[in-house]
Amino acid sequence: MDKDKLQEGTIKSLMNTKVIGRDLLCLNTIDSTNTECKRRAMQGAVEGFTVISDEQTGGRGRLGRSFLSPKGKGLYFSCILKPSGPIEDIVNLTAWVAVAACDAVEKTCGVRPQIKWTNDLILGGKKLAGILTEMEIEAEDASVRYVIPGIGINCSHGPSDFPGELSDIATSLLMETGQSVDRNALAANLAEALDSMLEGFPQKLPQYLEKYRKDCCTIGREVKLIRADGTTEEGYAVDIDEDFRLLVRTASGEIQSVNSGEVSVRGICGYL
Ligand code: BTN
Numbered sequence: 001m002d003k004d005k006l007q008e009g010t011i012k013s014l015m016n017t018k019v020i021g022r023d024l025l026c027l028n029t030i031d032s033t034n035t036e037c038k039r040r041a042m043q044g045a046v047e048g049f050t051v052i053s054d055e056q057t058g059g060r061g062r063l064g065r066s067f068l069s070p071k072g073k074g075l076y077f078s079c080i081l082k083p084s085g086p087i088e089d090i091v092n093l094t095a096w097v098a099v100a101a102c103d104a105v106e107k108t109c110g111v112r113p114q115i116k117w118t119n120d121l122i123l124g125g126k127k128l129a130g131i132l133t134e135m136e137i138e139a140e141d142a143s144v145r146y147v148i149p150g151i152g153i154n155c156s157h158g159p160s161d162f163p164g165e166l167s168d169i170a171t172s173l174l175m176e177t178g179q180s181v182d183r184n185a186l187a188a189n190l191a192e193a194l195d196s197m198l199e200g201f202p203q204k205l206p207q208y209l210e211k212y213r214k215d216c217c218t219i220g221r222e223v224k225l226i227r228a229d230g231t232t233e234e235g236y237a238v239d240i241d242e243d244f245r246l247l248v249r250t251a252s253g254e255i256q257s258v259n260s261g262e263v264s265v266r267g268i269c270g271y272l
Pocket of ligand 1: 031032033034035056058059060061062063065067075076077078120129130131132149150151152153
């Protein structure tokens with residue numbers, strides 16, 4: 001048997017979860033694991049329903065970007081969450097997911113990525129993984145019907161797998177550690193990390209916030225705020241507040257709390 005092939009049975013045998021992956025779909029190919037979760041959620045899939053795919057033909061990223069998802073090279077993982085609690089907390093779940101994804105990579109590969117605010121995972125100064133969190137809100141009472149976090153982790157890509165400008169900013173676990181990755185174990189560890197995150201949500205906010213601040217490589221760097229209207233402002237990232245907003249000291253000395261728009265951080269490769 002091909003040890004690197006993603007297998008539902010193998011993943012299930014490696015994981016011990018209460019909610020995440022209790023219904024698990026492991027596919028060879030799909031347009032997007034997030035889109036598949038959305039389709040399943042609309043058909044009434046249970047909380048924890050998880051889709052993992054060996055390839056995505058239409059992998060989606062934040063801000064309408066695409067996410068490169070070649071066959072056999074990455075882990076493309078999405079699940080359906082139905083968290084209770086105030087929407088102000090639920091919108092921050094994506095930061096919790098970033099911490100859980102760092103936990104899973106560390107447990108599987110022995111290296112802990114950093115987090116580029118808000119939720120790119122970084123290893124060796126380059127992007128290792130991305131997270132796209134989508135949610136559906138009930139029209140009647142504005143409650144959250146479901147949340148779908150989708151995590152894409154570059155596992156066994158080589159330099160030639162990243163075309164064009166991606167070659168400067170992206171990396172994989174193989175490229176950084178020199179070791180091949182057991183994607184079944186990574187999937188199982190990610191399911192477990194998300195499961196304990198869900199169990200701790202939202203009461204374990206202090207613990208997740210502390211880990212996020214420790215992992216966040218944006219703090220302590222010069223950043224450029226790029227606003228939706230195209231205007232930019234430079235500043236220095238001083239901290240993350242209790243809502244996972246980035247606190248930026250600008251030239252006037254004023255501290256701005258940033259929760260929307262895009263922040264790029266100057267430094268290595270122009271990416272961090
Ligand atoms: C980003 O970097 O902008 C976010 C990328 C998120 C990619 C993952 S892969 C699994 C899930 N399915 C998708 O289509 N997107 C997410």
